[in-house]
Amino acid sequence: MDISNYFPIWEQLTPSEQETLSSSCSSRSISKGTMLHSGSGDCIGLLVIRTGRLRAFLSSEDGREVTLYRLFPRDICLFSASCIMQNIQFDIFIEAEQDTDLWVIPSGIYKKLMEESAVLANYTNQIMASRFSEVMWLVEQIMWKSMDRRLASFLLEESSIEGSPVLKITHERIASHLGTAREVVTRMLRYFQGEGYVRLSRGTIEITDTGALQKLDI
Numbered sequence: 001m002d003i004s005n006y007f008p009i010w011e012q013l014t015p016s017e018q019e020t021l022s023s024s025c026s027s028r029s030i031s032k033g034t035m036l037h038s039g040s041g042d043c044i045g046l047l048v049i050r051t052g053r054l055r056a057f058l059s060s061e062d063g064r065e066v067t068l069y070r071l072f073p074r075d076i077c078l079f080s081a082s083c084i085m086q087n088i089q090f091d092i093f094i095e096a097e098q099d100t101d102l103w104v105i106p107s108g109i110y111k112k113l114m115e116e117s118a119v120l121a122n123y124t125n126q127i128m129a130s131r132f133s134e135v136m137w138l139v140e141q142i143m144w145k146s147m148d149r150r151l152a153s154f155l156l157e158e159s160s161i162e163g164s165p166v167l168k169i170t171h172e173r174i175a176s177h178l179g180t181a182r183e184v185v186t187r188m189l190r191y192f193q194g195e196g197y198v199r200l201s202r203g204t205i206e207i208t209d210t211g212a213l214q215k216l217d218i
Contacts, residue, residue, distance in 0.1 A: 003103055006048050006074055012119045020113060025103040030096045037080040037094035045104045047077035052100025053161075057093050057176070066142075066179025068092065069134040070161075078127055142179065150178055151188050152216035155198070155207060165207040 003025050004010045010018065025048070030036065036054065037044060047054070054071040056079060071077050071094075079092045114121045141150055154177060158167050171189065175182040189205065192198045197213055199206040207213065 003048060006050075006076070006103075007123070009119050009123045013117060017113055017117055017120065020109065021105065024109045025105045028102055028104055030100045030102065032096055032099050034096045035093065036096065037077075037092065043107050044080050045106045046110050047071075047080045047094075048103040048105065049073050049075050049077070050101040050103065052096060052098040052102070054100060055095050055097045057095075058091070058179075059093055064179060064181075065093075065176040066138075067177040068138060069131060070097065076127055078124065078131065147178075147180065147184060148188055148191070149216050151185065151192070152197075152213040154178060155205065156210070156213055156217060159207055159210075165210070167205045167207070168203060169205060170203055 003022055004018065007013075007021070013021070030052070036047065049071055051073055054075075054077060056068045056071065056077070057065050058068060059065050077094060080094055114124055141153070145153075151174070154174065155167065158169065159165055171185045172182045175185045178185070189198060189200060192213075193200050195209075195212065197207070197209045199208050
């Protein structure tokens with residue numbers, strides 16, 4: 001599929017705007033673990049994900065991370081082109097969680113198109129609003145939800161994404177998603193194992209009682 005299939009508002013753009021987007025985008029293949037964007041000073045362009053998965057996260061001065069949201073095929077990443085957005089006062093990092101194929105639309109070209117096209121500007125604002133809602137949901141989770149419930153929610157979400165109750169993920173990686181220490185995750189997972197919710201082995205977590213985790217997640 002070409003890039004037109006990834007913009008729901010494509011038919012509302014003028015032929016000239018369509019041609020500009022099509023001709024300016026470049027294809028890239030990114031290996032798992034690659035850092036694509038490392039703060040507000042980095043402005044590589046708009047990312048349109050064809051295959052794979054990206055992760056957007058914040059990182060503290062002491063290296064602790066918390067996942068803001070993930071990007072899947074057909075998603076568009078705006079924060080990798082943060083220079084086109086005014087008043088961004090925080091640094092977002094973006095890495096490839098899987099081997100990923102994507103298109104890159106140069107920031108300057110996309111900004112110019114936004115200035116000329118009300119349709120594209122409105123669509124971009126819709127994406128921004130959606131991402132803001134995801135971040136606000138995360139803030140609510142951190143403020144009001146206990147760690148056992150957040151961990152249960154994460155395990156269920158990860159199982160849904162991977163399509164399997166067996167998760168090949170480390171305690172360190174989970175801690176990075178949840179914005180906590182690895183020791184906290186390990187302690188909570190051992191409690192879950194003791195209750196029969198999961199089975200732990202090296203580098204793997206198997207969900208053995210989905211219903212119990214769902215009750216915790218309520």
